[in-house]
Amino acid sequence: MKIGINTEIAFTYLVSRRKxxxxxxxxxxxxISMFIFMNxxxxxxxxxxxxxxxxxxPHIRLYHDNELSNGRMxxxxxxxxxxxxxxxxxxxPGDNRIVNPDAVTSLxxxxxxxxxxxxxxxxxxxYSNSSVQENGNIxxxxxxxQNKMFDIAxxxxxxxxxxxxxxxxxxxxxxxxxxxxxxxKGDYIKVTASNGASKSLQVVGIFKTTIKSIDNTKTxxxxxxxxQLLQKDxxxxxxxxxxxxxxxxxxxxxxxxxxxxxxxxxxxxxSNEQSLAGKKIxxxxxxxxxxxxxxxxxxGIYNILNMVIYEKIKEIAILxxxxxxxxxxxxxxxxxxxxxxxIGAMAGLAFGWLISWTVSKMYIGLGNVTYLPIAxxxxxxxxxxxxxxxxxxxxxxxxxxxxxxxxxxxxxRG
Amino acid sequence: MxxxxxxxxxxxxxxxxxxxxxxxxxxxxxxxxEFVSITGKSxxxxxxxxxxxxxxxxxxxxxxxxxxxxxxxxxxxHLAAFRNEHIGFIFQFHYLLPDFSCLKNVMxxxxxxxxxxxxxxxxxxxxxxxxLDVGGQALKAASRISGGQQxxxxxxxxxxxxxxxxxxxxxxxxxxxxxxxxxxxxxRKLASGYxxxxxxxxxxxxxxHKSDRIIEMMDGKIIAQ
Ligand SMILES: Nc1ncnc2c1ncn2[C@@H]1O[C@H](COP(=O)(O)OP(=O)(O)OP(=O)(O)O)[C@@H](O)[C@H]1O
Ligand SMILES: [Mg+2]
Numbered sequence: 001m002k003i004g005i006n007t008e009i010a011f012t013y014l015v016s017r018r019k020x021x022x023x024x025x026x027x028x029x030x031x032i033s034m035f036i037f038m039n040x041x042x043x044x045x046x047x048x049x050x051x052x053x054x055x056x057x058p059h060i061r062l063y064h065d066n067e068l069s070n071g072r073m074x075x076x077x078x079x080x081x082x083x084x085x086x087x088x089x090x091x092x093p094g095d096n097r098i099v100n101p102d103a104v105t106s107l108x109x110x111x112x113x114x115x116x117x118x119x120x121x122x123x124x125x126x127y128s129n130s131s132v133q134e135n136g137n138i139x140x141x142x143x144x145x146q147n148k149m150f151d152i153a154x155x156x157x158x159x160x161x162x163x164x165x166x167x168x169x170x171x172x173x174x175x176x177x178x179x180x181x182x183x184x185k186g187d188y189i190k191v192t193a194s195n196g197a198s199k200s201l202q203v204v205g206i207f208k209t210t211i212k213s214i215d216n217t218k219t220x221x222x223x224x225x226x227x228q229l230l231q232k233d234x235x236x237x238x239x240x241x242x243x244x245x246x247x248x249x250x251x252x253x254x255x256x257x258x259x260x261x262x263x264x265x266x267x268x269x270x271s272n273e274q275s276l277a278g279k280k281i282x283x284x285x286x287x288x289x290x291x292x293x294x295x296x297x298x299x300g301i302y303n304i305l306n307m308v309i310y311e312k313i314k315e316i317a318i319l320x321x322x323x324x325x326x327x328x329x330x331x332x333x334x335x336x337x338x339x340x341x342x343i344g345a346m347a348g349l350a351f352g353w354l355i356s357w358t359v360s361k362m363y364i365g366l367g368n369v370t371y372l373p374i375a376x377x378x379x380x381x382x383x384x385x386x387x388x389x390x391x392x393x394x395x396x397x398x399x400x401x402x403x404x405x406x407x408x409x410x411x412x413r414g
Numbered sequence: 415m416x417x418x419x420x421x422x423x424x425x426x427x428x429x430x431x432x433x434x435x436x437x438x439x440x441x442x443x444x445x446x447x448e449f450v451s452i453t454g455k456s457x458x459x460x461x462x463x464x465x466x467x468x469x470x471x472x473x474x475x476x477x478x479x480x481x482x483x484x485x486x487x488x489x490x491x492h493l494a495a496f497r498n499e500h501i502g503f504i505f506q507f508h509y510l511l512p513d514f515s516c517l518k519n520v521m522x523x524x525x526x527x528x529x530x531x532x533x534x535x536x537x538x539x540x541x542x543x544x545x546l547d548v549g550g551q552a553l554k555a556a557s558r559i560s561g562g563q564q565x566x567x568x569x570x571x572x573x574x575x576x577x578x579x580x581x582x583x584x585x586x587x588x589x590x591x592x593x594x595x596x597x598x599x600x601x602r603k604l605a606s607g608y609x610x611x612x613x614x615x616x617x618x619x620x621x622x623h624k625s626d627r628i629i630e631m632m633d634g635k636i637i638a639q
Contacts, residue, residue, distance in 0.1 A: 004532070005525035016513040070460045107524040112436020321470055322523040322571070325491040412505060413461075 006328060009319075010335035013308060019074060020304050021340060027300030028344025029351060031293040032388045035354025039380040040288040040360070044373035045277045053275055055150050055215060057268045058118070058241035059250045062096055062108075062257060066091045083142035101237035104261055108242060111260075113253055116243040118145040120227045122350055126192045127173075127219070129181040136177065136217035139224030143172070146245045149243050151244040152207060152220070159205030168222055169349060172205035176216035191219075193229040202227065294391045297344070301337055303397035309333065309403045316403050326404035333403050337396020345388025349381050417482065418579055418611035419444040424476035426462055426634075431483065436462045437474070438634040446578070449605040449612040451622035460615045461506060461583050463631070467613065468503050468581050469493045481578060498527050502572030504582035506615075509568065512557035516543065516567045519556050524574045533555035533576070536546075542570035547596060561588045569597060573604075580604065583615040586621060598624065 069092050074084045100106055101119050108114050120141045127134045141165045141259045147153050153161055156176060164170045171189060183189055183203050192198040201221060209215055227236050237269050247268065254265035269276060309316070316329060353376075360374035425455050426437035436459050463473040466478065469485050472493070477486040481500060485493070497503070510519045520539040524530060530538070530634055543549045546566040551559045556567065565588045572580060580601070586594040598621060604610040605626070615624070622628050629639040 004530075005522065008525075012513050173491075194545070282572070314509065315511050315513075318511065319522070320494060320503075321468075321497065321503060321505075323494050323496075323526055325494040368544070409465045412470070413465070 001062060006331040007335050010332050010339060012333075013312065014071060014336055014339055017308065020307065021343075024300050024304040024340045025344035027297035027348065028168065028341055028388050028392065029348040031290070031297035031391070032345050032348025033352035033355060033383045033386060034293045034382045035290045037355045037359070037382075038290055040376060041372070042105070042282045042286040042373045043375035043377060043380070044360075045142040045282060047281065047375055048369075048373035049275050051209070053268060054247070055209065056211070057271055059244045059247045059253045059268050059401055060151055060242040061266045061271070062098070062104075062240040062242060062261065062263050063238060063266070064096045066093055066096075068092070075292065088350070091367075095233075096238050096242060097235075098263060099235050100346050101235065101240065104263075105240060107260065108240070108257065113244050113246070113259075114150045114242055115245055116145070117144060118149055118241040119223070119237045119239070120146070120241060121223060121230070121232075121238045123193050123222055123226050125183060125229065127177060128190045128192065129183055129187070132181055133215070134177060134180055136219060136221045138171075138221055138226055142223065143220055146241070147221070149241060155207040155209050157206050159203070161164075161205065163204040164220065164222065167204055168224070169199070170204040171199050171201035171225075172207060172220040173203055174215035174218055175206055175208035176212060178203070178206045179218065179250075180216070190228065191225075195227050195231060197231055199201075199225060199229060202403065211284055222367045240394050242298075273365040290387075294387060297388075298391045298395035301392050302399060304340070305333055305337055305396055305399035306402075308336070309399050313406060314411055316406045317408040320406060320408040321412065330397075330400045333400035334396050337392045337400070339390045342391020344392070345365075345385050347383055348388060352384065353381075404409040415497065416444055416446045418446040419613070420446070420468065420482065422477045422479075424463070424466060424474055424478065426459075426471075426474045427467065436634050440476070440485060440634075440636055441486060442629060442636060442639055444611060444613065446634075447605055447609040447613055449601055449626045450614070450629060451625040451627070452613065452615045452629045452631065453617070453619075453622050455617070458631045460631055462634075464581055464583050464613070464615055468501055469497055470503075488509075493602040498523060499506045500578050502575065502577040502580040504565075504569050504580070504585040506583035510556035510564055510571075512555065514556060515553050516548065516556050516559065517552040519567055521573050522570060527575050539570065539574060542573055543567065545568055545596075545600065547593065560589065562593060566593065566597070569600075576608075579611045579613070579631040580611045582612075584615055584617065586616065586618060594618065594621065601625075612614070 002166050028077065064195055069086060069089045071084045071086055074086065078084055098247065105117055105119060108117055120139055122137055122139045125136060125138045127136055143152070143161050147161055147272060161172070164172055174191065178184065183207060185203055185273070187203050188201055190198055225236065227234060230236065242257065244250060250267035251269055254267045258265045320364065328341050356374050356376065359372055362372055364370060420443045424439050425435070428434040428436055440463060452461055453635060466474050469480070469501040477484065479485060517536065517539055521535050524535040524538070525532070531572055540549060540552060543552050546569060548563050548566045551563055551567070556564065559567070565585070566623050569585055589597065599613045601614065605612050616622050627639065629636055
């Protein structure tokens with residue numbers, strides 16, 4: 001019952017000044033709809049760029065890095081009688097191979113945070129058709145495994161992934177390369193490695209990622225082809241690509257994989273720091289815009305309440321004279337602010353959704369961006385509602401406390 | 415007989431526009447169930463005193479006890495709760511809440527007290543309004559009735575929580591003789607029948623002489639009681 005009467009009074013005051021209420025609520029509506037839209041756009045963009053990154057980068061890349069020379073061999077040779085120091089140690093260019101990759105792979109498969117694994121070996125090559133030549137990288141992979149990671153199948157324009165796994169001397173090339181070398185499915189392409197070894201491979205598929213640098217240079221073939229081009233044995237694997245469940249946690253998982261295997265693990269975040277910096281900047285811009293708008297909306301509520309209190313000061317005095325305590329008066333005006341905030345926030349959520357939806361239908365058509373990437377997350381709507389209410393609360397608190405300090409006799413005396 | 419009100423050497427000063435000694439050493443007692451009129455010339459300090467007696471004004475010297483509780487020096491929140499439960503106050507310029515209906519105006523102090531259910535409060539409020547012959551105005555906005563009607567609604571509001579002390583600053587100032595008689599009879603019945611204490615400031619000699627006791631003031635002092 002106690003809650004009832006404060007709410008009732010707050011509600012009556014709201015309804016009796018409908019216009020001001022609507023104006024104040026509109027402030028919140030504007031703030032919250034901007035909050036929703038900015039978040040939808042920024043998150044959409046972030047997700048889009050993350051998708052782009054993860055379409056070419058595995059969550060974790062495991063490889064054999066060059067090592068700094070150490071005293072191990074020296075100690076073995078000279079024994080422990082002397083203290084052996086290497087001054088000015090150098091990086092030792094090694095073989096870069098992962099020793100016994102199948103053992104490493106099966107070790108990794110036992111971890112339950114790992115969702116997909118793919119071994120690979122790559123080489124810098126020159127592609128040629130008749131006398132035209134192009135530079136690029138050829139990736140020897142198990143195409144079906146790799147497809148689980150990067151969804152290559154969805155980018156295939158001609159041919160199929162399966163024909164690569166069925167045909168030992170097959171190659172899948174990018175659309176850009178196909179155009180430059182005038183190749184179509186079924187044609188042969190000559191691939192030459194830097195050591196002079198070369199192979200003639202049949203094009204069984206053409207993919208198009210719309211990322212130019214990839215479409216122009218990247219090709220997929222079976223692992224033995226690259227091993228032969230590099231004149232290495234059948235166990236020569238340079239990279240193991242690893243996808244994990246919680247890819248935001250990739251750096252930490254990478255660390256533990258490093259300890260487990262002894263090889264270097266590079267998380268996607270560290271190979272895409274540039275893009276992640278962009279994400280951070282976008283977040284900061286969006287947050288500052290939203291906070292600014294919410295502050296403005298807060299001032300709107302603050303103003304309206306101050307006005308109401310100024311007008312109702314006599315009535316506040318009467319309420320206090322008939323037994324309302326300070327806290328009750330605060331309660332009345334806080335409720336009024338919260339009601340404004342609630343109405344405004346609800347309208348803001350609806351309006352924000354409408355803006356986001358409209359913009360998501362806008363055609364951009366630049367490169368691989370067809371429509372603006374817009375994310376619709378329930379989380380944003382819950383946050384938006386809470387922010388609206390919180391703004392209303394803080395904006396209402398100061399005037400409400402002021403109202404509660406009204407001295408009834410002073411007002412009633414006039 | 416139990417004492418409802420005891421004022422001891424109350425002094426009140428106004429500081430603006432210049433220092434003014436409005437109440438000068440006021441002391442008196444009122445018994446429970448007594449119906450007291452306060453009279454005196456305009457400007458002699460009647461309203462000023464009533465605001466102190468009603469616990470709203472706490473800025474005075476001296477001491478005040480109501481229903482054997484010391485009022486002087488209590489916290490504002492405590493005093494508000496005390497007023498809500500024990501004091502019905504009728505303002506000189508009735509002061510209703512214009513955004514609410516007459517009925518709501520009467521109900522609000524009872525809803526605040528929260529002792530009865532909403533239905534019971536509404537029923538009681540209707541009864542009070544009917545007794546004062548404004549039952550027909552119950553659902554009108556408080557700003558849309560006549561001055562005399564407003565005053566009677568304000569009286570109903572003062573009575574809604576069945577307070578033990580009822581204070582009125584010229585409660586019948588705006589009423590015709592018939593309604594003045596209604597209000598007087600009501601006060602009479604509350605005092606004699608229900609042992610309520612009535613303290614009413616009045617310029618109406620007739621009204622004053624029919625009450626149990628007259629306290630007469632002049633220039634901030636009590637000259638007869
Ligand atoms: N807020 C104030 N500031 C300064 N002086 C005041 C204030 N209120 C009242 N006074 C003075 O105190 C004195 C008593 O005022 P009060 O209102 O109590 O008179 P009253 O007896 O109720 O008169 P009335 O019968 O006209 O209502 C007056 O002389 C008045 O000028
Ligand atoms: Mg007066």
